[in-house]
Amino acid sequence: MKRVLFGVMAASAGLTVAAEYKAEWSDLNRYPQAEWISKAKFGLYWHWNYNSIAGFNGWYGRNMYNGPDGYVFKYHKEKHGDPAAFGYKDFAPLFTAEKFSAKQWVDDAERIGAKFIVGMAVHHDGFDLYDSSYTPWNSVDKPPHIDVIGELAKEARKKGFKFGATSHLAWNWTYFSSFMYPDKYDAKKAPELYNIHDPEKGPSEAWVKEWYARTTELIDKYKLDFLWFDFGTMDKGFSDQYTAKLTAHYYNKSVEWGKTVALATKVGFENRKSQVHDVEHGKFGYIRYPQWMSDSTLNKGWFYMGAEEDPKQITGEFWLYQLIDIVSKNGTLLLNIGPKADGSWKEEWKQELFRMGDWLKLNGEAVYGTKPWHRYGEGPTHDGDAEHYNLGRNLTKDDVRFTRKENALYATVCGWRGEPINIRSLGRKELPGLEISTISMLGSPDRIKWELKDDALSVSFPEKPPCEYAYVFKIEGKGLFPERAPEYLPVHVEPPKEKVAALRISLPGDHQQLSVAEVVAVGRSDWAKINRVPEAEITMSSCETDPMLAADLNMNGHPNMHSVARSETETDPWMLVTLPEPMNILDLEILGGMEHWDEFAKEGKIEALDAAGKVIHSWRVKECLEEQKAETEYLGLSG
Structure with a gap:
């Protein structure tokens, strides 16, 4: 050229x-x-x-020069000779x-x-x-x-x-x-x-x-x-x-x-x-606004690595469940494949992913063009902390994930069941005024039996599964989309430029209970953004529940499954998050718990402290939320 x-x-x-x-x-x-x-x-x-030619290590070009004790160096010397005679550049003709x-x-x-x-x-x-x-x-x-x-x-x-x-x-x-x-x-x-x-x-x-x-x-x-x-x-x-x-x-x-x-x-x-916002081979544990993306890899080394792959991860089932979970939290999945050097894909990988494609062809209505509901799901599996290489597990037949489009709510059950599933998020107590008109399963011609109870919506499965892996109930009616806050209150805070040693979250006033579902303070590691709060020391003015729950995987307000740090009811309750070291915070979010969220939205206060305990910046939650509202629709991106 x-x-x-x-x-x-x-x-x-x-x-x-x-x-x-x-x-x-x-x-x-x-x-x-x-x-x-x-x-x-x-x-x-x-x-x-060129890394694809060796088919041995994701960073082969770099690691092949890691001296005589490096395992990639040893492999290269055995297969191709000393790097002085056959270096990375010499892969070009191959x-x-x-x-x-x-x-x-x-x-x-x-x-x-x-x-x-x-x-x-x-x-x-x-x-x-x-x-x-x-x-x-x-x-x-x-x-x-x-x-x-x-x-x-x-x-x-x-x-x-x-x-x-x-x-x-x-x-x-x-x-x-x-x-x-x-x-x-x-x-x-x-x-x-x-x-x-x-x-x-x-x-x-x-x-x-x-x-x-x-x-x-x-x-x-x-x-x-x-x-x-x-x-x-x-x-x-x-x-x-x-x-x-x-x-x-x-x-x-x-x-x-x-x-x-x-x-x-x-x-x-x-x-x-x-x-x-991008998370490498990981995801959020909650609905995150604005939109975000998980860039993840089908095969272990990103590049083709021959027999070095993890067979548990290379299945259509695993990646479909990841997609379902990510989409329920307002995310997009960008999936990587490592082709062979000749430009072909391993046939077994292709066939596994085609099974995922078959599911999407039948059930894509519940994925493409959807928005999150006010709750991403329910069930035993709750993964994701926005850290790289923490993608999570397969979902189970007891896990449900929600999406919405126009007037329909989609409840995706991640496994076939011989017995009805009781969806507690759709009980009358959870959604007063709910009136269901129809429930169908995508891909199935059968009439679906269901019963709306106070504590749950009980839905039966048809006689035969219409597909593999996961099964989508399309629910229509009145009262499915209540005008209320999500199960937690995400407060995005523009972090200060100074290094922050600690964060103080408080709720001024008498007879107040501070509820914090999660604190996310993203700092910089050697080469990625990582939430540093799980490494922090967290204390509260008083403790009804363990303060460290604010650093735990957020349970998104599921009934009887709260993972929320709460103070006792008292005057001016507070939480102090002492970070592992003073750091420049790249992204800061406080997730108020579902209890007393209205008080926190109106009166809550967040302060950043330096190493000497001096307040270097403070924010009113009300002002932060007003700014967020001006930037994006709270219950879904416009359009």
Whole structure:
């Protein structure tokens, strides 16, 4: 591909930026969230590059240089020779992709039930799978000599799918340099690929400029509907000058294109109100507004890892249950598959996912285009704490998950039952004034028997199951959608810029009981956003229940299954959450418990304390909720 001079390209890109959005986080938060991704619910993408050739380790390109004691180093030396003689660059001629077909990938994704398509544009190794102007290490100039992103975009859009890309490039600065220096192995022979330097110094401005140029070219060339960033942008070299500038470029391009795009990130971007919050191979334990996404992987290593896979996770049943749970909490699942180096997928993986697709073809009405109910579900299984690699378990026949669309409520029971299921969330006591007109099971012609009781709605199953895995009751009538708060009161707080050592939550006044379902204070680990509250010390002015329940998995207010920290009824009750260390909080949410939520909404107070116990910032819950209401519809995103 013809090369362009860096300075010329950067200058040209600057001239095309539209004026609608400034490179300032406060202004970028004006950008509307993309409703299409919230409606789509399920997307598919792929990890595929030189790592797929070895089929042994997800970070093979990096770990093969981890010295003589490293297990990947030993494997590589045995299979391919010493890295000095056969390095990562030498996999290039082997990446022939003779079975790759973008059409087949997109056709199979459609058969699985995905509603948007995403391609991995570049991983940490810096090999671009598109027609890049900035590095010779791309899939057009090197084998397989295919514009992978271009081909996928073309086939996806033929079918009317939105198309996006993931970029893992930011961490390329550290990927190889963590283990390898210029005087070792084969780095000097391919400096454009290995990007070798002293990793302790952090990304140079020249490198961050290259990252910006390569990423804006990716955006512009393929007119991306969706862009997802992995970690790396939290390093000090990635200042707002570049991350905010790139976000403004993307948003302004979308205005020029006449469409709303979706940006998803983990760290390094501060426009949290306009982007899609991402959790890697994990999920929330509660209904979260605004929308969020779980990017998760079918196979263990993200890239193809041969026989190293976990068979328990590679089933249509497991991933369908994850999708059902995620959607009930206002999330979207972006599922990764690791193809073989030749571009084919393991046939058994494909067949398992096709079973998931069969279910969605019959029951998709309860998934696509839905919104959460005021309660995500009931039953024994409650997983998810917004931490990466904490996806959770399979659901059971005693678990129910709820979604809503127009005038219908969908209750998905996650297993076949010979006996009726009693849905306590739909009893008369829970929903006074409920009048049910019809109940049907999607895919079944049989008339469904049911009985509305004070403590539950009892629903019988038909004689034969219409599908595998999970069974959807469509419920219609009056009083299904009461005008009331959800089972907890989520209060999103804009965190202070200063380091926070503790949080104080209080409810001023006489005869008050403070109820806190969960506290979420997201801090930064080495490379991901993690809720640090489970590591905190939590105390209360008085204790009716264990204060540490505020750090437990939220039970979402299920009858008789509360997981809520409560004070006794007293004057000015309070809770103190002492974090494991003073930290910069990236995201802060307080979930008021279902008891006395009205008082907490009107009178509650939240304070951030420094290490000396001094209040550095305070918020009134009422003001926070008023701001939230202005930003999004509380019981569902508009449209």
